[in-house]
Amino acid sequence: MTVVKESKLLEFAQYIHNYELRQMVVDFLNQYMIKLKTYPASFSGYHHFGETVEQHLIKTVAFASLHVQEFNLNQDDSDVLYASAILHDIANVEFITEERDPNQNQKLHQGKYNRSSEVAHYHAVLSMFMIGKYMLEKKLVNPLIMKTALAVSAHMNHWYAEYSPEPRNNVERFLAMSDYLASRKEVKLNGKE
Secondary structure, eight states, X not given: OOOOOOOHHHHHHTTOOSHHHHHHHHHHHHHHHHHHHHSBSOSSSSSSTTOBHHHHHHHXXXXXXXXXXXXXXXXXXXXXHXXXXXXXXXXXXXXXXXXXXXXXXXXXXXXXXXXXXXXXXXXXXXXXXXXXXXXXXXXXXXXXXXXXXXXXHTTTTTTOTTTSOOOOSHHHHHHHHHHHHHTOTTOOBTTBO
């Protein structure tokens, strides 16, 4: 497997002080970086407007950083918000394929990539399960990783309330808001789209 070491996301991972949480984020980034850099962030055409998953995640982390600063989050909450902002759409790249399955209800993106409508609806919860699986494989019991998993599960509640739980705390609300803002063309960060 080729590992792409250059990414703003790897720089953002260094904001995470908790070693196990940061290592998990880096492991996921190393595993999925090529897909993050090439796969589309959206298949609907309503959001993300031609961005790759990586570009969307970078914008989401930038908005999350504003929440960290504005609300003076403590280190644990900052770590969880940064980690969840980086990993909230990880299931989108795990379950996108480059081959069409005629037996699945898949949406095609620019004639190349496929994603089932079920993944679109459930990707927040699937991302949570991917983080949980990582914890089990590494035999980790880390409350910040658990909080990150729960945060990513709730980030789609404003779009798919029936598939994603309601945010339970401020960190989860900040993640959902950061993701929402990063998906909107009309919202600009520092005067840039």
